[in-house]
Amino acid sequence: MLHEIPPRSGAAFTLDRGQRLTVIDPCGEQVSDLLAFARADTDEVISSGRTLDYLSRIFLTVPDPIYSNRSNIMLRIVEDVVGRHDFLLTPCSQDTFRIIYGDTDPHRGCFGNLAAALAPYGIAPDRIPVAFNLFMHVTVDGTSGTLAVRPPLSKAGDRIVLEAEMDLIIGLTACSALQSNNGRFKPIHYRVD
């Protein structure tokens, strides 16, 4: 069963150990922020810092694992058509739109959408860490350290598949920031098998 996350919104759902999550970019050039919390104890959460350290790499693809803050493997990438995602930045938020875009009436962003979707699972906004930002195309200049957010490399129908290595609560968005998705808000599709 295919689920749709409408433009600028988010969803949360459970994913059992051994299940696979397929995230599809139906229109192309759209980003989806992914969070994962351990169902047994939601204080265990994906950790960019642990994952990048253990992989010695900032870009992830097949068959890379995503580690938790307790150094356990939460998810593993088992299929990846696009091969470019971001694991450096936090979800866009009211503050992102205020600070980076100068908006006077800022949208709640992926952060607000994730916080709302995760609230029924008892997960507080302060528990939202750096997300694994699917299809997000961030370049890094190794000399100056400059980051740039580029249009995603994903084309319509491109997908990534992740397999759960523990029982999880997943947060997932259709990204709300124009910089991330080349200036047009689009939906995200996902499926759990």
Next chain:
Amino acid sequence: MLHEIPPRSGAAFTLDRGQRLTVIDPCGEQVSDLLAFARADTDEVISSGRTLDYLSRIFLTVPDPIYSNRSNIMLRIVEDVVGRHDFLLTPCSQDTFRIIYGDTDPHRGCFGNLAAALAPYGIAPDRIPVAFNLFMHVTVDGTSGTLAVRPPLSKAGDRIVLEAEMDLIIGLTACSALQSNNGRFKPIHYRVD
């Protein structure tokens, strides 16, 4: 008053808004992991993801601010002799030594040292995020994404000074990982003015 953090250990202390924290590498090529929590509510903590996003840069120096997970400025770098620090990796831990070094009886690392030092302030280990790793020299290849931990660029006596923009609890270490400090455990000195 100059304080010494002995090799492979850590400390925690308060820093008032307007006060300056000077961290000195007394022997050269040593790393110090820095954490900051808001004293008013320790659920507010430094955020690599917010800071790198708002700066559009992975390397920080004068006069860069360090943002919290709530997008408030916690600290600002006001003096920086070395100019190279890391804000990508979590503190080294038992798991780091197990996974990266293959140690059978792993040290608790900066993570364990920070957890112990922060416990009297009611801060749980799961609340430890990516640290701002002073003097840590991590290179990033922008094409492959490969990370490498190199010897710090700090020479004996080099310092960094940060000013608090809110009342804080600081966690600080003399790093426990041989990769980070060019193979020799050394102390760290600090001062609060």
